[in-house]
Amino acid sequence: MSIHAKNITKRFGNNLVLDDVTVEAPSGSLVALLGPSGSGKTTMLRIIAGLEVPDAGSVQFSDDDITDHSARDRNVGFVFQHYALFKHMTVYENVAFPLRVRFWKEDRIASRVHELLKLVRLDEMAARYPSQLSGGQKQRIALIRALAAEPKVILLDEPFGALDAKVREELRTWLRKFHNEFHVTSIFVTHDQAEAFEVADRIVIMNKGRIEQTGTPSQIFEHPANAFVMDFLGNVNVLPVRLEGGRALLGNIEMPIAQGSVVQSATGKTDAYVRPHELDLSLSTDGANFLKVEVAHINPAGSVVKVRVIAKEFGLMLNIDMTPDRHKQLDIRVGQMVYVSPKSAKLFNVPSEPIDYAI
Numbered sequence: 001m002s003i004h005a006k007n008i009t010k011r012f013g014n015n016l017v018l019d020d021v022t023v024e025a026p027s028g029s030l031v032a033l034l035g036p037s038g039s040g041k042t043t044m045l046r047i048i049a050g051l052e053v054p055d056a057g058s059v060q061f062s063d064d065d066i067t068d069h070s071a072r073d074r075n076v077g078f079v080f081q082h083y084a085l086f087k088h089m090t091v092y093e094n095v096a097f098p099l100r101v102r103f104w105k106e107d108r109i110a111s112r113v114h115e116l117l118k119l120v121r122l123d124e125m126a127a128r129y130p131s132q133l134s135g136g137q138k139q140r141i142a143l144i145r146a147l148a149a150e151p152k153v154i155l156l157d158e159p160f161g162a163l164d165a166k167v168r169e170e171l172r173t174w175l176r177k178f179h180n181e182f183h184v185t186s187i188f189v190t191h192d193q194a195e196a197f198e199v200a201d202r203i204v205i206m207n208k209g210r211i212e213q214t215g216t217p218s219q220i221f222e223h224p225a226n227a228f229v230m231d232f233l234g235n236v237n238v239l240p241v242r243l244e245g246g247r248a249l250l251g252n253i254e255m256p257i258a259q260g261s262v263v264q265s266a267t268g269k270t271d272a273y274v275r276p277h278e279l280d281l282s283l284s285t286d287g288a289n290f291l292k293v294e295v296a297h298i299n300p301a302g303s304v305v306k307v308r309v310i311a312k313e314f315g316l317m318l319n320i321d322m323t324p325d326r327h328k329q330l331d332i333r334v335g336q337m338v339y340v341s342p343k344s345a346k347l348f349n350v351p352s353e354p355i356d357y358a359i
Contacts, residue, residue: 004024005057018040020210029185034205080157122140239271241347274345275344278344
């Protein structure tokens with residue numbers, strides 16, 4: 001079952017929430033709607049579910065136009081951020097509820113509920129109430145309840161937003177594995193970049209009611225469409241550069257832009273975008289293309305050591321990511337003067353001749 005929400009426009013009063021937005025989810029895919037708060041992600045999801053009515057546009061499931069169908073008739077499973085489990089019902093009754101309203105027979109309900117509870121390894125908790133479950137267990141119950149009636153589509157609205165970091169990470173892995181087994185066409189909303197990149201087959205990046213870019217995780221990361229996407233995807237360094245003779249310069253330091261990206265006729269000022277792992281830190285100079293900086297902060301936690309440095313000459317604070325082995329080799333200290341060289345950079349808004357600057 002593919003999903004095609006085409007040219008969707010939606011206003012709430014004078015507020016334009018979705019502006020001619022098109023979202024597609026191929027059959028069996030897991031698509032993430034990613035963007036900051038207020039970008040229109042949840043409204044789009046609710047329109048696909050039939051919980052909101054678009055002012056313009058259409059929603060198709062495969063070749064069927066279901067724009068005017070009620071939410072009940074769309075056979076969609078919906079998973080909310082805060083679970084929306086019935087507190088007065090046991091786990092068993094929560095999962096059985098969507099089957100009872102569809103008038104399934106009791107023996108079929110029992111078989112389906114126990115099948116799903118066993119699938120998520122919570123069959124021994126059938127008699128418990130939601131208040132007796134952990135956050136991760138509640139979210140698993142919410143997901144299998146959405147799956148109970150064998151929907152053709154699963155929609156998830158910030159499904160892990162109410163959970164702590166460790167549980168979120170565990171459930172991401174679980175959801176990806178779960179999806180690989182069932183191949184139900186799924187769309188989920190998130191503002192967490194790591195979550196989208198880890199779980200989704202395709203990502204739709206939204207901002208202020210419009211789509212900035214659509215593609216696979218690797219396409220979006222390697223070839224961001226614009227400055228918003230580049231900046232939103234992580235802790236990027238923004239360096240003010242001047243364009244001269246086909247080069248992008250910060251002082252006398254040349255940014256390593258892809259060959260041919262900075263055309264000869266481009267002059268003036270713009271910004272170069274450099275990811276933290278694209279800055280190389282060393283204790284001595286190797287050539288002339290470096291910034292002299294002071295180490296301001298070191299965070300050695302995790303698989304990446306995050307270093308913050310200050311380039312006083314330009315009034316810039318830069319973030320650098322390095323491996324623990326590299327950090328151990330350098331043995332840098334806060335307050336130490338070191339040298340930074342850019343390994344790669346991207347430009348987007350170039351005066352006089354805007355072109356594709358993806359490296």
